Amino acid sequence: MIDMHLPILLIVVPLVSAPLCVLLRQKTLVWAFASLVCVASLGIASMLLIRVLEEGVISYAIGGWIAPWGIEYRVDTINAFVLLLVSIIAAVLMFFALPSVADEISGKQHYLFYTAYLLCFTGLMGIAITGDAFNVFVFLEISSLSSYTLIALGRDRRALTASYQYLIMGTLGATFIVIGIGLMYMMTGTLNMFDLSERLPAMFETRTAMVAFAFLTVGMLIKLAMFPMHMWLPNAYCYAPSLVTAFLAATATKVSIYVFLRFTFTVWGAEFVFEKLKLDAFLIPLSLIGIYVASLSAIYQTNIKRLLAYSSVAQIGYMMLGIGFVSITGLTGGIVHLFNHALMKAALFLSVGCAVLRLGSSDLADWKGLGRRMPVTMAAFVLAGLSLIGVPLTVGFVSKWYLILAALEKGWWPIALLALLSSLLAVIYVWRVVEVAYFQKADDDSNVKEAPLMMQISMWVLTGATLYFGIQTDLTVNVAQRAAGLLLGVTP
Amino acid sequence: MRHQGIPRVVSKWLIAPILLFALYVQFHGDFGPGGGFQAGVIFAAAVVLYALIFGLQAAKQIVKPRIVETLVALGVLLYAGTGLVSLFLGYNFLDYTALDPDNAPHGQHLGIFLVELGVGITVAAVMIAIFFSFAGRRRLR
Numbered sequence: 162m163i164d165m166h167l168p169i170l171l172i173v174v175p176l177v178s179a180p181l182c183v184l185l186r187q188k189t190l191v192w193a194f195a196s197l198v199c200v201a202s203l204g205i206a207s208m209l210l211i212r213v214l215e216e217g218v219i220s221y222a223i224g225g226w227i228a229p230w231g232i233e234y235r236v237d238t239i240n241a242f243v244l245l246l247v248s249i250i251a252a253v254l255m256f257f258a259l260p261s262v263a264d265e266i267s268g269k270q271h272y273l274f275y276t277a278y279l280l281c282f283t284g285l286m287g288i289a290i291t292g293d294a295f296n297v298f299v300f301l302e303i304s305s306l307s308s309y310t311l312i313a314l315g316r317d318r319r320a321l322t323a324s325y326q327y328l329i330m331g332t333l334g335a336t337f338i339v340i341g342i343g344l345m346y347m348m349t350g351t352l353n354m355f356d357l358s359e360r361l362p363a364m365f366e367t368r369t370a371m372v373a374f375a376f377l378t379v380g381m382l383i384k385l386a387m388f389p390m391h392m393w394l395p396n397a398y399c400y401a402p403s404l405v406t407a408f409l410a411a412t413a414t415k416v417s418i419y420v421f422l423r424f425t426f427t428v429w430g431a432e433f434v435f436e437k438l439k440l441d442a443f444l445i446p447l448s449l450i451g452i453y454v455a456s457l458s459a460i461y462q463t464n465i466k467r468l469l470a471y472s473s474v475a476q477i478g479y480m481m482l483g484i485g486f487v488s489i490t491g492l493t494g495g496i497v498h499l500f501n502h503a504l505m506k507a508a509l510f511l512s513v514g515c516a517v518l519r520l521g522s523s524d525l526a527d528w529k530g531l532g533r534r535m536p537v538t539m540a541a542f543v544l545a546g547l548s549l550i551g552v553p554l555t556v557g558f559v560s561k562w563y564l565i566l567a568a569l570e571k572g573w574w575p576i577a578l579l580a581l582l583s584s585l586l587a588v589i590y591v592w593r594v595v596e597v598a599y600f601q602k603a604d605d606d607s608n609v610k611e612a613p614l615m616m617q618i619s620m621w622v623l624t625g626a627t628l629y630f631g632i633q634t635d636l637t638v639n640v641a642q643r644a645a646g647l648l649l650g651v652t653p
Numbered sequence: 654m655r656h657q658g659i660p661r662v663v664s665k666w667l668i669a670p671i672l673l674f675a676l677y678v679q680f681h682g683d684f685g686p687g688g689g690f691q692a693g694v695i696f697a698a699a700v701v702l703y704a705l706i707f708g709l710q711a712a713k714q715i716v717k718p719r720i721v722e723t724l725v726a727l728g729v730l731l732y733a734g735t736g737l738v739s740l741f742l743g744y745n746f747l748d749y750t751a752l753d754p755d756n757a758p759h760g761q762h763l764g765i766f767l768v769e770l771g772v773g774i775t776v777a778a779v780m781i782a783i784f785f786s787f788a789g790r791r792r793l794r
Contacts, residue, residue, distance in 0.1 A: 180726030183725065183726035
């Protein structure tokens with residue numbers, strides 16, 4: 162019986178646990194409880210993915226109201242994959258959380274921190290699982306509002322302005338999305354995504370459809386931090402607490418990209434978006450410019466968290482580039498990169514978090530000689546950094562391989578070349594950190610201990626995953642290929 | 654404003670009816686305009702009025718911040734709990750028919766009633782909490 166209710170349990174378990182955290186209050190107890198919830202969610206998400214791969218689409222009618230009248234949760238290969246990704250990250254980060262949160266968040270706020278964390282997690286999972294367009298917006302707000310809180314909890318006072326800036330941009334994006342959804346509802350009288358996809362084609366010629374699509378797309382692009390709408394991201398990632406940066410970098414933008422995939426391919430359909438409106442003519446150049454501009458900005462940063470944040474903007478460019486190819490290989494590359502980048506960026510931000518715990522700073526200048534002072538942490542940073550560059554045997558290589566393959570498949574070799582050359586920029590910004598950490602002498606020779614074991618567990622699990630999935634690509638690539646086939650309406 | 658006669662007397666007169674009106678909007682929401690959200694805001698407005706006239710400290714003595722925080726959580730739990738009850742009774746989440754399978758409309762009615770109560774409690778508590786945290790800020794010198 163419980164099998165039937167898996168989709169709703171995935172959302173309700175963290176949702177109910179969030180207020181329970183407020184009632185529990187006691188620091189360690191709340192942490193243990195939140196960890197348990199994240200692990201349980203991971204279990205449910207894996208069961209869902211296995212079932213979806215075996216049986217196909219799972220649909221759940223909330224309140225017993227059958228779709229399209231009621232809200233439907235609809236799980237297929239694509240969102241099962243995203244759900245698994247988000248729950249893996251949330252669960253793995255919980256080890257890191259105990260010492261890191263104890264260090265960065267004042268003791269009185271711990272239970273509120275975990276409440277917001279679970280709410281953010283609920284929101285992200287909800288966005289991914291729902292098959293109802295308006296429900297996407299509701300969960301988007303749940304995850305966004307809680308992430309504003311989480312960012313504002315950063316130690317630096319600038320975290321407040323960063324959070325506020327994100328709030329303004331995030332609200333703008335969400336408003337655009339809801340205007341788009343409202344217009345779609347006006348035209349078709351339905352909010353169910355599947356139902357929308359059947360009713361919208363009759364409206365394609367109307368101006369309302371164009372306007373709805375435009376609002377929706379711009380809103381989603383703001384949310385996923387597509388260049389040039391990425392300005393909220395570097396500050397938010399830079400000043401948020403270490404744990405929050407890692408969590409958001411690995412999940413929030415990824416879920417937004419999923420929303421983009423869902424709306425453009427499933428709801429509107431590739432034919433309308435890419436053949437009639439030629440969105441790819443806009444997406445591909447912007448992605449490429451984004452990759453270059455953001456990578457160049459990353460090179461000039463003096464704060465490592467900010468450097469990695471700019472690199473995130475560049476990596477989002479790769480994902481959107483893959484999507485812009487509108488081919489099985491391109492989408493596979495985009496989706497695989499979505500998963501892979503989550504792993505490596507989380508690993509990188511966690512290693513920065515370890516250093517921040519001991520040094521109290523993520524300024525490049527303070528990292529002099531860190532290779533000798535915290536060798537284990539820096540080793541993880543270098544390994545995950547290699548992934549970012551796309552060195553063979555790491556996950557970064559796998560996704561870039563598919564992206565370049567997709568470009569060559571289309572005969573667009575200049576794009577393939579540009580994508581390859583951009584990796585050199587990643588070499589430069591990763592090298593800057595490596596150079597400072599390994600080849601410069603520390604200003605003070607005081608001994609620095611390695612980060613606590615709990616933090617290293619999280620860091621190494623993710624770093625290990627970047628290597629494991631770099632060699633063993635069956636799971637990620639197969640699932641991504643099936644997802645790409647589903648999105649394009651062909652079975653590979 | 655403690656020393657101003659007219660606001661004191663008028664608000665003493667008004668606070669009880671405001672609270673009553675909040676309950677009316679809450680529980681009559683099934684048949685007329687209203688519901689948990691509006692009722693919660695109206696209820697919180699009474700507390701805010703009390704705090705404005707008699708001071709923040711006095712208001713915090715009546716409505717303790719710790720209790721407000723608990724109520725924020727409890728309202729959500731009541732909502733989700735109603736859904737979980739139907740889940741445990743073998744129906745889908747939030748399928749209120751589960752609450753009275755023999756008489757589905759009655760079950761639906763009861764379900765909406767409980768869920769709206771949850772909404773009302775959380776909204777009122779959140780409004781009060783927001784007011785407390787803003788009013789409690791000291792001015793920077």
